[in-house]
Amino acid sequence: MGKNNVDVQASEVVSYDSLLQNKSMHQNKEQCDIQQVSEIIDAEIKRKGRENLSILEVGFGNGSHLRKLSDIYKDAKFTGIEVRVKQVEDMVTLGYDCRLVETEKFDEFFDNGEKFDIMYGFSVIHHMSDPYKSLESLIKILNPEGGVVAFIREHHRYDLLSHLYAITKGTWVYEKNTLKVKRKSFIHTLKKYTSDYYARYDNSPPAMYFKRFNSIQCKLRLNRVPFWNGLTIYAKMEQKDGD
Numbered sequence: 752m753g754k755n756n757v758d759v760q761a762s763e764v765v766s767y768d769s770l771l772q773n774k775s776m777h778q779n780k781e782q783c784d785i786q787q788v789s790e791i792i793d794a795e796i797k798r799k800g801r802e803n804l805s806i807l808e809v810g811f812g813n814g815s816h817l818r819k820l821s822d823i824y825k826d827a828k829f830t831g832i833e834v835r836v837k838q839v840e841d842m843v844t845l846g847y848d849c850r851l852v853e854t855e856k857f858d859e860f861f862d863n864g865e866k867f868d869i870m871y872g873f874s875v876i877h878h879m880s881d882p883y884k885s886l887e888s889l890i891k892i893l894n895p896e897g898g899v900v901a902f903i904r905e906h907h908r909y910d911l912l913s914h915l916y917a918i919t920k921g922t923w924v925y926e927k928n929t930l931k932v933k934r935k936s937f938i939h940t941l942k943k944y945t946s947d948y949y950a951r952y953d954n955s956p957p958a959m960y961f962k963r964f965n966s967i968q969c970k971l972r973l974n975r976v977p978f979w980n981g982l983t984i985y986a987k988m989e990q991k992d993g994d
């Protein structure tokens with residue numbers, strides 16, 4: 752399953768819906784995701800005073816987040832990267848700027864000088880063989896004017912329910928890198944670049960049992976209440992000195 756420089760960390764045939772099995776739960780999850788990233792985009796538009804931001808989604812999967820966010824932020828330029836060929840082909844056919852990556856060193860992939868104001872992803876950093884180096888390689892391609900990286904719904908080494916689920920579902924081969932995901936190591940990495948960051952668990956495990964409650968909250972947009980104990984990693988960088 753190795754493809755040039757990267758192990759393809761996903762399968763074309765296996766579902767990644769994790770514990771969320773029904774359609775309405777899936778829609779709610781997506782709504783929460785979109786809301787979280789929209790808040791970040793809105794804040795960056797305000798901070799930079801322009802709407803034509805350059806935005807990168809890492810591991811866009813079936814592309815539904817990227818499509819929805821492109822519809823909302825029409826002046827922004829969205830780019831997506833994925834390790835799976837079919838996902839890329841489908842999005843390219845629809846006219847999106849989506850590209851196949853064959854490395855986890857993203858600064859090498861974008862060595863043509865492209866820079867991004869915002870980079871985000873959902874449940875993707877935990878697939879990387881070295882999540883911290885991958886995150887740093889993304890930080891290198893942030894716009895020198897400043898920008899944001901945000902990774903949402905990341906599984907982590909203490910996320911026992913997700914591990915159990917992946918084992919029973921037969922997807923552990925794609926999830927095994929979650930054992931490398933430590934909140935403290937993300938903090939250690941982000942601290943090198945900014946003081947405006949966080950890496951926090953979304954929920955306590957017992958909250959997972961209140962999925963229906965979460966779904967009502969999401970529908971009413973009362974709050975951002977993710978469904979499981981994922982990790983959200985966020986960092987905002989200021990303009991680099993001398994730029």
Ligand SMILES: C[S@@+](CC[C@H](N)C(=O)[O-])C[C@H]1O[C@@H](n2cnc3c(N)ncnc32)[C@H](O)[C@@H]1O
Nearest residue numbers: 760761767810811812832833834873874875878
């Ligand atoms: C759990 S799925 C999440 C998909 C989508 N973000 C979502 O939330 O529906 C993880 C995705 O990351 C992609 N992926 C894994 N390693 C990657 C890498 N090094 N670069 C880009 N995408 C990657 C996989 O192909 C898969 O589509």
